[in-house]
Amino acid sequence: AADSSWVNSGNNAFIGITGAFDVTGTNAMNSNVVKNISRTNPGTSAAFTGIRVARGNVLAGNNMVGDSSDASKSIYTNGASTTTGIEITNSVANAAVVVQNNYVSNLTSFGNTAGNKLRGISYSNTSTGNTVPVTISGNRIFDLASYSNATGFAAGEQAVTGIFANPNSSSVAYSPVSINNNVIFQLKAYSLADTATLATGIFLNNVSGSVNANRVYNIRNYSSRNDGINPAVATGILFRATDQLVLSNNMIVAGTDTADNIEYIGIWNPYSGAGAALYHNSVAIKGYNYSGVPSYAFFRGNNNSSDLINTPVSGNNNIFFTERVSVNGYAIGNTSSASANGFGVQGWNNNAYYNYIDANKTGIWNGVAGDLFTFKANSLKDSASVYTFVAFANTATGDLHLVAPSVGNLTLAGVRVSIVSKDFDNETRNSTPYIGADENTGTPVPVKLTAFNAHAVKNDVLVSWITASERNVSHFVVEASTDGKRFEPVGEAKARGNSSSSVRYTFTHVNAQQAMNGAMVVYYRLTSTDKDGSNEQSKLVRVTFDAAQKILDAVVAYPNPFNNAVTLTIPATESTSAELVLTDLQGRVVATQRYALTAGSNEVSLDQLDGLKQGIYFVKLTASGESKVIKLVKN
Numbered sequence: 001a002a003d004s005s006w007v008n009s010g011n012n013a014f015i016g017i018t019g020a021f022d023v024t025g026t027n028a029m030n031s032n033v034v035k036n037i038s039r040t041n042p043g044t045s046a047a048f049t050g051i052r053v054a055r056g057n058v059l060a061g062n063n064m065v066g067d068s069s070d071a072s073k074s075i076y077t078n079g080a081s082t083t084t085g086i087e088i089t090n091s092v093a094n095a096a097v098v099v100q101n102n103y104v105s106n107l108t109s110f111g112n113t114a115g116n117k118l119r120g121i122s123y124s125n126t127s128t129g130n131t132v133p134v135t136i137s138g139n140r141i142f143d144l145a146s147y148s149n150a151t152g153f154a155a156g157e158q159a160v161t162g163i164f165a166n167p168n169s170s171s172v173a174y175s176p177v178s179i180n181n182n183v184i185f186q187l188k189a190y191s192l193a194d195t196a197t198l199a200t201g202i203f204l205n206n207v208s209g210s211v212n213a214n215r216v217y218n219i220r221n222y223s224s225r226n227d228g229i230n231p232a233v234a235t236g237i238l239f240r241a242t243d244q245l246v247l248s249n250n251m252i253v254a255g256t257d258t259a260d261n262i263e264y265i266g267i268w269n270p271y272s273g274a275g276a277a278l279y280h281n282s283v284a285i286k287g288y289n290y291s292g293v294p295s296y297a298f299f300r301g302n303n304n305s306s307d308l309i310n311t312p313v314s315g316n317n318n319i320f321f322t323e324r325v326s327v328n329g330y331a332i333g334n335t336s337s338a339s340a341n342g343f344g345v346q347g348w349n350n351n352a353y354y355n356y357i358d359a360n361k362t363g364i365w366n367g368v369a370g371d372l373f374t375f376k377a378n379s380l381k382d383s384a385s386v387y388t389f390v391a392f393a394n395t396a397t398g399d400l401h402l403v404a405p406s407v408g409n410l411t412l413a414g415v416r417v418s419i420v421s422k423d424f425d426n427e428t429r430n431s432t433p434y435i436g437a438d439e440n441t442g443t444p445v446p447v448k449l450t451a452f453n454a455h456a457v458k459n460d461v462l463v464s465w466i467t468a469s470e471r472n473v474s475h476f477v478v479e480a481s482t483d484g485k486r487f488e489p490v491g492e493a494k495a496r497g498n499s500s501s502s503v504r505y506t507f508t509h510v511n512a513q514q515a516m517n518g519a520m521v522v523y524y525r526l527t528s529t530d531k532d533g534s535n536e537q538s539k540l541v542r543v544t545f546d547a548a549q550k551i552l553d554a555v556v557a558y559p560n561p562f563n564n565a566v567t568l569t570i571p572a573t574e575s576t577s578a579e580l581v582l583t584d585l586q587g588r589v590v591a592t593q594r595y596a597l598t599a600g601s602n603e604v605s606l607d608q609l610d611g612l613k614q615g616i617y618f619v620k621l622t623a624s625g626e627s628k629v630i631k632l633v634k635n
Contacts, residue, residue, distance in 0.1 A: 006036060011043030011079075016065070021056030023092050029053065029060040035067045039077040044115055046079030050104070053088045057096040060086065066106040071143070074106030080115035083107060085141070088123040088134060098135040108145045109160075112192050118146035118160045120184070125167040125175060133176040133209050136163060145188045151196045153238060153270045153302065155205045159189040159197040162216070166205045174243040174274065176209040184216045185398060189234070191223040196230045200268075201252070204239040210246045211237065213424045213437070217253035217398030226261040228293050228328070229303055235265040236283070242311075243274035247281060249424045249437045251400040255287035255295065255324055263303075264295040264324065269311055270302035277346070278315035279420045282400040282436040284392060285322040285329065294328040297321060300343065301335035309334070310341035314614075315348045317414035319400075319436040321390050323356035331355055332363040332375065346614045347561065347633050348381040350415045352435045354389055362387060386411050390436070401438045410536055412436070413448040413468075418563055418635050431501055432469035447473050447495075447528050447536065450502070454524040454541040455554030457571050461512040461543055462601065463491070464569055465526055466558045470499040477527045478507050482516055484523040484540055490515070495528070502559050504569065506601055513545050520545050552628040555621060561633035564610035568630075570623065572597040578623035580606055582632075585616050597623060609634070 008014060016034035021027035034050040050065035065085040067073040077083045085104030090097055104120040120141035123134055141162045148159035155166045162184035167175040179202065189199035201216035216236040223232035236252035239245060247267065254264035266283030269276065283297040297320035300309050320331040331353040334343060353372055355362045363375030370378070372387040391406040393399040401424075406412060414435040423429055423439035432448035433439055448468040455462050463478050473495035479487040491507045509515065509524075516522050522545075526538040556569045570578060575598050582591040590612060595604045606619065617632045 007038045007040065009040045011041045011045050013045060013047045013049070014039060015049045015052050018052045018054050019058055019060070020054040021058055023056050023095055025057060026096070027056055027058050029058055030062050032063045034065045035075060036073040037075045039079060042078050042080060042111060044080045046077065047081040048075070048077045048083045049087045050075070050084065051086045053090060053097055053099070055091050055095070059098045061098070061101045063102045065102070065104045068103045068105045071106045074108070076108050076110065078110045080111050080113040082117040082119065083109040084119045084122045086121045088125060090125050093130055094132045096132055098137070100135065100137040100139065102139045104139065104141045106143045110147050112147050112149060114148065114150045116146065116148040117150060117156065117158065118144055118148065119164040120144055120162045122164040123167055123177065130167065130175040133178045135178045136182065137178065137180045139182045141182065141184045142186045145190060147190045147192060148197060149191055149193055149195045151198070153198060153240070155240065157198065158200050158203055159191070160187050160199045161203045162187055162201045164203045165207050166203070167207065174206055174208040177207045178210050179214065180210065180212045182214045184214065185218045187219045189221045189223065189232070191232070194225045195223055195232070196225055196227065197221060197223050197232050199234045200238045201235070202237045204237070204245065205241055207242055208244045210248065211250065212246070213249040213426070215251045215398045218256060219254060220256070221262045223262070226291050226293065231261070231263040231293050231303065233263045233265060235268045238268045238270065239273070239276055240271040241273040242276050245276040246279065246419065247276065248279045248420045250281045251398055251424060251437050252281065252283045253395050253398045253400070254285050257286060259288035259290070261289060261291050261293050263293050265299045266297040266320070267299070269300045269309060269313065272309055273311045275312040278313065278318055279417045280317045280423070280433070280437055282319045282438065283321065284395050284400060285324045286395060287324050289324065289326040289329070292327050294330065294333070295322065295324050295326055296333040297331045299333045301333060303335065308341065312342035312345040313348070314344060314346040316350045316417055317433065317435045318351045319390055320351060321354045325357055328361070329355065329357060330361055330364050330369070334365050334379070335367065343379065344381040349384050350435065351382060351385040352390060352412060353385065353387050359387065388412065400436070402434065402436065402440055407440050408443045410447070415561060416635070430469060447471065449526070449528070449538055451556060451558055452526050452538045452541060453554070453556050454543050456512070456543050456545050457551055457554055458573065459511050459513060461509040461522065461524070462554050462571055463507045463509060463524055464505065464556050465538070466502055466504050466556070467499065468502055468559070470496050470503065472531045473497055474529045474531045476505065477529065478509070479525050479527060480509065480512070480516060481523045482519040482521070487525060504558065506569070550626050551624060552621060552626045555628055555630065557619065557630045557632060561635045562609065563635050565605055565607035566609065566619070566632060567603055567605045568619070568621065570597060570602045570604060570621065572599055572602060572624065574599050576624050578604065578621060580604065581620045582606060583618050583620070590617070
């Protein structure tokens, strides 16, 4: 049905093209066009499917459902049933299905009923026991409009969805998917009543696998509903019951520069599942709302404060940014009134947050709203996360690449996540990566200071610092002060200059207390100077001269988080021995090593740790009759 107009009024299902193939070899469904179709029957059996992958190993690519350039030659339906551009209902377990580089656009479903659903690409596999990922990649899905009255975030209740992944869960609870590099925009839910409809870019349920480098923006909901407890919603990515699902490098913009009463959510987890991880996503919320309907860049909850969401989630290096003018707009939210279970169970840190309107509403945790410091205190996460403005290329088109002044901004230096080695553009990430989906490889972060410590060791002060990366760095200056305001240089160290791996530096301030006129408290800071003369200053570190102070207080562990090894810097006043014992959260010993120490500063390593699972560990150091426990995080 390419160029001639075709109208059908029957109350029966319509499928443009069906592919049912063998499970061996690769079968192609390529370069087909389904468009210029009008389905006028309002019945419950008048479902529409442009292309269906029904069976076997299939590559469906470069197809067009709807007309991407001429809306007058597109697809219109009017039934109380589902309209789908491309549907995967493969009835054979472990079939290799790839749906890539297709256009699904200008589809409109007029049925003003709860039975009307509109989906760009749908994966609802009828087979069980799947272990081979279904790949949905490189597709463009846009200009989908639904007049549905469907409500709720349960599977299948969305008025309009760009990519709908809800495979069979009767045998294997979570089927693997690879949903990557898709562009989804201009999805619209036009409810003709006061209903809590939902428009979503990507819907995920009963799946594991990866959702990477997708761009989702301009997801709209035009419902007249004005209800903060059960609102109409537009969201970029919604994940429900998932396991070992990794969301990474996605660029999501929710909301536009208009005023409405819609709840906009960038990434939404409204239902408890088995696990998900969020790494290097960039999310921005826009628009205006004055009625109290909330919005979130990342939201863990379903607006019912009595419901506990206990999905184990972890996350690092995400940007959660909101500039929505709203009395209840947040960068991050967990709204359960009960204690949150599973949040950051394997780490939630090194994220960047910003609320353009009100810093005191950066986050909400179990009903308590506040700035980032308040959120950190309540959630016990995000210890190294930052509050900072982020400049994006063009939020109107979902382009969340970094631009000045965010390019080269030291505040946006993240930590390396081993499973996310590429960025949104498939460029290799720097050893010290940028936070967010975009890695600006042309302008790496100049210097990333991952640790700066100072400890009294008898009459001296041992100052140490670690850089994760350096670019055109000239030297470091150690400065000291007795009041924390007026500093004087006490030492200098030449920088490595350019480095993509961790570098450790030490400096001993000899007879420090005497040199600082007998002060009982001395403050230290570090200034790094680049070869162009620009400089950055570290945080202040306070040292107290106390006869009871332990020498092991000066121990430093790096890198932390670690991948396959961790190094400890241990001072000693004489030759002695040291024992390191590494345990997991359950107290089980996973590694033990002994070392000989000499007087001065010693470096010892726990290596061959790459076989450890991700999570939290503790290393106990015993030396010179003292002991110290340090918390470590395994990437």
